[in-house]
Each structure stands twice: as C-alpha cells, then as structure tokens.
Amino acid sequence: MSIELKNVSYLYSPGTAYEMRALEDINLVIPEHQFIGLIGHTGSGKSTLIQLFNGLLKPTGGQVFYNGEDIWGGDVSRKDLRSQVGLVFQYPEYQLFEVDVFKDVCFGPRNQGLDQEEAKRRARAALEHVGVPEELFGRSPFELSGGQKKRVAIAGVLAMDPRILILDEPTAGLDPRGRDEILRQIRALHETRGITIVLVSHSMEDIARYVQRIVVLDRGHIAFDDDPRRVFSHYRELEQMGLAAPQITYVMHDLRDRGVPVDVDVLTVEEARDNILAVLKGKGAGHAT
Amino acid sequence: MLRDITLGQYYPVDSVLHRLDPRTKFIGTLLFVASLFLFHTFPGYGVATLFLVSMIFLSRVPVSFMFKGLRAIFVILLITVAFNIFLTPGRVLWQMGAVKITYEGLIQAGRMAVRLIYLVVGSSIMTLTTTPNQLTDGLEDLMRPLKVVRVPVHEIAMMMSIALRFIPILMEETDKIMKAQIARGADFETGNIFQRAKGLVPLLVPLFISAFRRADDLAMAMEARCYHGGEGRTQMKPLRYKGRDMAAYCIVIMYLAVSVVFRVRGI
Numbered sequence: 001m002s003i004e005l006k007n008v009s010y011l012y013s014p015g016t017a018y019e020m021r022a023l024e025d026i027n028l029v030i031p032e033h034q035f036i037g038l039i040g041h042t043g044s045g046k047s048t049l050i051q052l053f054n055g056l057l058k059p060t061g062g063q064v065f066y067n068g069e070d071i072w073g074g075d076v077s078r079k080d081l082r083s084q085v086g087l088v089f090q091y092p093e094y095q096l097f098e099v100d101v102f103k104d105v106c107f108g109p110r111n112q113g114l115d116q117e118e119a120k121r122r123a124r125a126a127l128e129h130v131g132v133p134e135e136l137f138g139r140s141p142f143e144l145s146g147g148q149k150k151r152v153a154i155a156g157v158l159a160m161d162p163r164i165l166i167l168d169e170p171t172a173g174l175d176p177r178g179r180d181e182i183l184r185q186i187r188a189l190h191e192t193r194g195i196t197i198v199l200v201s202h203s204m205e206d207i208a209r210y211v212q213r214i215v216v217l218d219r220g221h222i223a224f225d226d227d228p229r230r231v232f233s234h235y236r237e238l239e240q241m242g243l244a245a246p247q248i249t250y251v252m253h254d255l256r257d258r259g260v261p262v263d264v265d266v267l268t269v270e271e272a273r274d275n276i277l278a279v280l281k282g283k284g285a286g287h288a289t
Numbered sequence: 290m291l292r293d294i295t296l297g298q299y300y301p302v303d304s305v306l307h308r309l310d311p312r313t314k315f316i317g318t319l320l321f322v323a324s325l326f327l328f329h330t331f332p333g334y335g336v337a338t339l340f341l342v343s344m345i346f347l348s349r350v351p352v353s354f355m356f357k358g359l360r361a362i363f364v365i366l367l368i369t370v371a372f373n374i375f376l377t378p379g380r381v382l383w384q385m386g387a388v389k390i391t392y393e394g395l396i397q398a399g400r401m402a403v404r405l406i407y408l409v410v411g412s413s414i415m416t417l418t419t420t421p422n423q424l425t426d427g428l429e430d431l432m433r434p435l436k437v438v439r440v441p442v443h444e445i446a447m448m449m450s451i452a453l454r455f456i457p458i459l460m461e462e463t464d465k466i467m468k469a470q471i472a473r474g475a476d477f478e479t480g481n482i483f484q485r486a487k488g489l490v491p492l493l494v495p496l497f498i499s500a501f502r503r504a505d506d507l508a509m510a511m512e513a514r515c516y517h518g519g520e521g522r523t524q525m526k527p528l529r530y531k532g533r534d535m536a537a538y539c540i541v542i543m544y545l546a547v548s549v550v551f552r553v554r555g556i
Contacts, residue, residue, distance in 0.1 A: 051468065054472060056468050056471060056472065079474060079476070082471065082472055082473075082474060083474055086472070087472040088472075089465065089468070089469045089472070091465075093495060093498065093499060094462070094465050094466045094469040094495055094499075095466070095469040095470060095473065095491075095495065096495065097490065097491045097494035097495050107473055107474075107475075107491065108473040108474055111473060111474030111475060111476070112474055142498065156473060157472065157473060160473065160474065
C-alpha cells in the first residue's frame, strides 16, 4: 500500500501566459503505516503534491505509482485509487452538502457501491472515531462549529475506509484545544486503524510531536525528508524558507550556546523540561529523553 | 481542470493597445464593426483585413488567442454560410434536385463569413487587451448620459464589476469543491442526464452556500466603509484621455472614412 513518485513535476496552465511551475523533479516514497508530516510555506507546492497522490491531478512529467502500478498507466481505476487514498481538503465547507451529518458521511461509502446498511455502519464507525457525538448525527452540517465541521469532513473520507489518509491543514482556523484534540484523534486513527497518515501543515510546532517523518517542500522541491529531530537541526535553513523549527528548539540551542549541556534534539516542551531538569541535577546531558 | 477557463480573457502583456483608454477601445471596436457592414466588396474587405492585421500586430497577443473566440461561434458560422450558399437565388453553378448552389450565394456566404469572423476577432482584440474592470469603468463613463433618464448607471457598473471580480473566485471554488467530492468518489462525468443532474447536487449546494456567504461578507464590508451608491463618489483611477487616445481616434475615424468612401463610390 505504498505511494511512490518518480521524477514528478507539475506545471499549471502549460503553454499559456499564466504558466506556473508548482513542482519539479519530486522523488518520494510513502510506505505503509507511516505518519508523515508534509510541511511547506504557502505556495511551496504542498496542495499540488497531495492531489498527485490520489490522481486528482495528472503530473506533467514523471510517474506516480500506487503499489507499484503507474496510476496513469491505463488499466488503473482512479475511482478505486481514490477510495484507497483518502484526501481531506482544508475547508470542510467545500464538501459538506447533505441535509444532516450522518447522510453526508454516508456519501463516500455509497459512492463506493456499498449497500445502505454497510454504508451506515461505516459512517457510524467513522464518526465515532473522530469524536462526533451521536446527538449531532441528525443536525445540518452547516449548523456545526468549525471544529465539528472538520471532524465531519474527516469522517466523510474515513468512512470510505482508505489505506492512506491525507489531511490538508486539518488544524487551520482551530483554537489550540480544538487543534490538539484533532491531532490526537488523528494519531489514534494511525494507531488503531493502522493506516498511513500524511499531515499537511505549515507549522512545525503543531506536528512535531506526532509525526515519524517530515518532508519539507520549498518552492516545488523537496528540501528535507527525514526524522523530525534531524529536520529541526536545520532550523537556520528552515527560517530561510519562511518556516521555523518548534520554539523549544530555539530555547535549547540558546541554552547550549550559553554553556548548558542540554540535548538540542528534543521535540516537545515536556521532553525539554525533563532534559533540563536532568542536566540541572547533574546527571549529564546527551540523549537522555 | 476548470482553472484553464478564463472568462475575462485579458492577456497580460504591455502594448500600445493595452495602454489605450478603455473608452477609446470600446468606441474604436464599435466603429470597426460599423465599417464591416459598410464594406461590401472584396477590395473593401482587403482594407479591413489590413486594419485588423495591424491591430493584432500592435496588441502583441499571440494570434492563436485571437481565434479562440471563433470556436464559440463556429456552429452559427456554419449555419449562416450554409443558408447563404444554398438559399440565395441567382446564377446556378451546381444543382442536385432541389439543392442548388449559386454564384451569388457563394459571394454572399463569403461576405457573411468574413463579417462574422472579423467581428469576433475585432472584439476579441478589445477584451484581450482590456481588463474586465477597465472595461466596466469605460462603459460606466460612456453610459453616463443615460443618468438623465434615470438609468442607475453607477449601480449597474458596480454590479458588473463585482460579478466580474467574483467569476474567477467562484470558478476556483467550483474546482476545489469538485475535487473534494471526487475524492469522496463523486462522479460528474458518467451516467444519463438525470443521473448527472443529481450528481451535481454535491457540487451546487456548497457552491451556493459559499456564494451567499461571500455576498453577505462583501455587503457588510461595503457598508462598514460607508458605501451608499454612486452619489458624489469619485474614482481612484479616473479615466483620462491621453495623446495616444487622440491618435487612435484619428486613425479609426480615418479608417471609417475610407469605408464610407468605398460604400459611396460602390467599390
């Protein structure tokens, strides 16, 4: 269940005055069961890239493989591909349309050709999984709060039971509590359903503690593709791309520069706290996380 | 997908025609169209061709863009030409049963085809070199005399520019909604007409909701800035004729004079 991109490039409106290069020579493998963060500044090509994953856009150069098959190779059903590679867009307003929440979530499974009962079962499971309480099932999706709409939108894709779930800025426009809740639920999805997650964000801070791997896009190129700790060690370069490492990275680097032997590779405030306390107690530094 | 469709088909390069006042271009286009109906002989169309080719050259827009507009009228063009060829009475060149082609018919068909094609290409030059907003400003100014007979010129122009402004936004939104629904397995392409119409519901509902919300927001923003219609309102970029506009008017009027002379002399 892996996605592989080989020398992929994408041009918008090729051959016109509005031609724009969005991606250039992208090589990327998304294996099974990974939790990946895709980070980039506005206009770096993130949104274009994720639309290549499920065949919404056709690359203008290079190939996209799903399980080793070229998705534009001819005998691949892109409709099937899309139920395997679920994509949740940034704005839930762009997909909610039904009279009530439950029916809206049933839309995906129904399109997969499932019968009423199975679709309902899947919808119920998906809604429960993202933490939408049952009393909201009968409500109009337009009456919900921003965070609830987002959950319903995620459930709408999750109900199709994809093997890979791509979420475009799922935390945009949410308050800190809503953001943490959504991210925790996404992590729970990753753990309980065992699906691959690609989380698109422009904030390292948000995703640092959740993801196993970070892919950084900069002006259509992959700038870094590594373990979060190693990506953050390039914090000076990240700044030049209009991004930033988590604030705690800066604190730890400052401490290190002032002679406190802390571990600069910590990802979260909690880890940093433990590390600093350990150093202060004289237990020494290093990777004591 | 839909991104490729441009309704305001402005082509962004810098040329003499781009820099002209929109009013000049609008009146110039009208006069050019008038000339097409004044000319009625092939030497006359030669003059029109010369004029049109020099305008295309001056606009610095690729020729292929000029002819894109023709696709829209292709069917009309075909019907017009067919009717003229087959239904004009005159010297018969070819006959088969009731169907006949006459010499006069061919001439008439050629004439109509040239007029239609030049008309579309001529107005394409205007829309390709003028942003929709400039065009609206120009029209507002040209329609100003109608205020005397209580035509709400400013309001019409404002509605037009808002509508134009929102077309690309709504197009982009349509594209995004379509993609979001396709990602959920929606199908906009197959099935019979009823299935397709039903398939549009997941697209239209979010689109309408978004359009109404945008309209609400815009109305609020305009009121917050004390918009109250055209009374006493000034423009940020008032239209002013410059030297090149006068030159353009001179050229167009001279061209029109030629066509009048051709008509009077019967050339």
